[in-house]
Amino acid sequence: MRAPGPAAGLVADHCHKLIGLLGPAAESTLRDIVAQCGQPLRVLLVGDVSTGKSTLLNALLSDSRAETAFKETTSRVTWYHGPHLGALGLPDPSHRAVAAGFPLADRLVLGDSPGLNTSSENPDETRRMMGGGDLAGAAAAFVCVLGTGLVSGLWAKHLEGLAALSAGPFDLVGNMVLVMAKIDLIDDDIGNLERRTRDSTPLAFRFAGVNQLMAAAARTGAVDGRTLAVLDALRALPSFEAWPPESWPEVADDLSGLFSDTDLKAFEDSVGAPELLPELVRATADMDHPSAVAAVFERMSGLAALESVLADIAEDADLFTTTAVLLRLRRLAARLPDDPAAQVRSAIAAVTSSRQYQDLWPRAAARLMRHTSVGDGLDPDDLDTALRLLSGLTCPPAAAAAALTRWSARSADPFADSRTRHLARLVQDAALRVLAEPGSEETP
Ligand SMILES: Nc1nc2c(ncn2[C@@H]2O[C@H](COP(=O)(O)OP(=O)(O)OP(=O)(O)O)[C@@H](O)[C@H]2O)c(=O)[nH]1
Ligand SMILES: [Mg+2]
Structure with missing residues (x-):
């Protein structure tokens, strides 16, 4: 755990x-x-x-x-x-x-x-x-x-x-x-x-x-032989090319006599909107095993x-x-x-005031850089090095030294907002820690 x-x-x-x-x-x-x-x-x-x-x-x-x-x-x-x-x-x-x-x-x-x-x-x-x-x-x-x-x-x-x-x-x-x-x-x-x-x-x-219905169907074993049979029947309909169907009653009419109401309801409850059927029917053509069809449900579910x-x-x-x-x-x-x-x-x-708590700051800073506009406009290599440093991942000393120069300038920039300056100081500290590690000075 x-x-x-x-x-x-x-x-x-x-x-x-x-x-x-x-x-x-x-x-x-x-x-x-x-x-x-x-x-x-x-x-x-x-x-x-x-x-x-x-x-x-x-x-x-x-x-x-x-x-x-x-x-x-x-x-x-x-x-x-x-x-x-x-x-x-x-x-x-x-x-x-x-x-x-x-x-x-x-x-x-x-x-x-x-x-x-x-x-x-x-x-x-x-x-x-x-x-x-x-x-x-x-x-x-x-x-x-x-x-x-x-x-x-x-x-x-x-x-x-x-x-x-x-x-x-x-x-x-x-x-x-x-x-x-x-x-x-x-x-x-x-x-x-x-x-x-x-x-x-x-x-x-x-x-x-x-689409939670498709996700739940894919994950709970609800995609089964009946699902494949309904998809095959839909594919075989003469009206298939003229789709999409607009409602489930319309689909049930098209398939009348082929499936029980319970089977059709179970199918509906695993798909959601009938508008998805053309994509689903096409994506599952030639599939003859429920696990392959379940993988399509999983992908379409997001x-x-x-x-x-x-x-x-x-x-x-x-x-x-x-x-x-x-x-x-x-x-x-x-x-x-x-x-x-x-x-x-x-x-x-x-x-x-503990070390354990202080160590959370660089982690939080990495999240800000990845998921907000704070990282916008940074050169991808610059961003990547900063994220490596903040996340405590290995970083070559030469890259850490270059980052130290860049981020020192940012932390001293009087026009940067206080959040950016704070982030810059955290990257600087992390770069300094890498450069203080034994052996780092030997690497060009
Ligand atoms: N079309 C469609 N219907 C969905 C989807 N997910 C859930 N539903 C339907 O929405 C209804 C409510 O689903 P629940 O999961 O019970 O919703 P809930 O938010 O837990 O509801 P409460 O517990 O009452 O707050 C059910 O009839 C589901 O079948 C989906 O992705 N697409
Ligand atoms: Mg609920």
Whole structure:
């Protein structure tokens, strides 16, 4: 298992001591912080009712664990975790834990949550996790599953609030992943949607478009011999060249008598919009095994791109988890009477002055350079060397020396903004560390 790492480990040590010092007043929050520091990155799926969160979760789990339906369905927060974690420490007694082996289980704990835009009390826990209550920060990253089309003004505000609350001092990027859901129902090009969304909010977010139905079908064994039979029958239709069909009843008419209603419904529920059928039928021509067809479903679903974003975030679990738990500790201190609050604040100060915490800065800087406009305009070699230095990867001394010259000039540039100067100093420090290593002076 990949637990977050040294900085989160240090927070956990301090919280253990605080539990002894502070007693019951803060115990449940502190215990959950300790649990969070020892677990893989907690990622919560959030979004409005019926945007397809649970369907997406099933795809990520490669298993139909979560209930899905075209009505308000999920009523409590459920955390899915690798079975190797044993009994999972949970943020709140109302939450549930389910052990499941899934592709990213060694790196993530995935939470499904009730939809937000409802007057029922189901989403109360989700709101507390997003909005500054005791539970805020119990998830260190969020996958925001958005309904079809552009991001609404309301959601942009939600996301900006969530980012402001969870970014911490590192100006963190990457803990907010925006998923444009049900892409089969979207006419617009996904790249355009992403660009327009980025233009409409200053938020730095990661982005993926997913057809969750195809993703879940590909991953849960729903692509089977019946799927192949329906695709073959569609391919054999005399009207095939005159497609696309506009509705599922129209497809059912074309195939009347060949399949049961149940089989056709199962097929519809694994594809989504009928407009996808021409592409699907063509892409699966000559395929005679469900696993080959499932691979086409997988490709058309876009799920792999989302998984690679999640895997990338998990690489910096220490950064994200430490940020989240320190923010939780700050909120805890704000709620406590003076003396215990001072003890919590001194634990925070001990962490933030530690080597382990200082080592998080270059990691955060590398993220800023990769995922925001900070890296724009840099020569690709320059950017590559800076990222290698910040990520602690091997870097030839000659390249480190050249980077030191360039980035020293940037850090001293009085016209650069303070964030750029700070980043430049971090690259300088990393270059100096490489040049101080034994043997570096011998290399030309
Ligand atoms: N067309 C299409 N429909 C989808 C897709 N993903 C999910 N759905 C349908 O959307 C409906 C809601 O899916 P759920 O996964 O239950 O949605 P949810 O966001 O978990 O809903 P709540 O738990 O009530 O908040 C179901 O009828 C799904 O079949 C998709 O990619 N395309
Ligand atoms: Mg649900």
